[in-house]
Amino acid sequence: MLSDVVELYDAAAEAEGITLVSEIEEGSIALGDRNLLTSAAANLIDNALKYAGGGATVRVGVIQDRDTVSMVVRDNGPGIPPAERSRVVDRFYRLDQSRSLPGNGLGLSIVTAIASLHWGKLCLDDADPGLLARIVLPRADAVVQQSAKPAEMVWLEADD
Secondary structure, eight states, rough: OOHHHHHHHHHHHHHTTEEEEEOTTTOOHHHHHHHHHHHHHHHHHHHHHHOOTTTTTTEEEEEOOEEEEEEEEEEOOOOOOGTTTTTTTTOOOGGGGTSSSSOSHHHHHHHHHHHHHTTOOOEEEOSSSEEEEEEEEEEEHHHHHHHHSSSOOOEEEEEO
């Protein structure tokens, strides 16, 4: 799923002079709604391309550990100041420097809601330089044990 989103944004990145790199680990599986998770990933990549600036590099990947699977979007742009990170997920909140760019300040609040719906969370961290945005989701096997209601399995890796 994530590979498809990266492919969708490849031409836009090239047009902006941004290098878009896919670093997707094989075998990464999360349970959830494919359309919602696609929308969340697209929002993070779109934001990275919009705010990182020309000449930047945006890296998209999937990392899994024992209990979680994370969709990761990392750029080497200006990032978000630490004091603002908790506020940018609020509806309609925009940083001063982004007010002249298209958008209405709903993107990260939607990503937060989608992550929460999937028993996960959105984490925004310093990439030094840039921003590291992660949608952290429980591994598929952990969700199946927690929920009596079956969910759709979403493969986050590339289709080979």
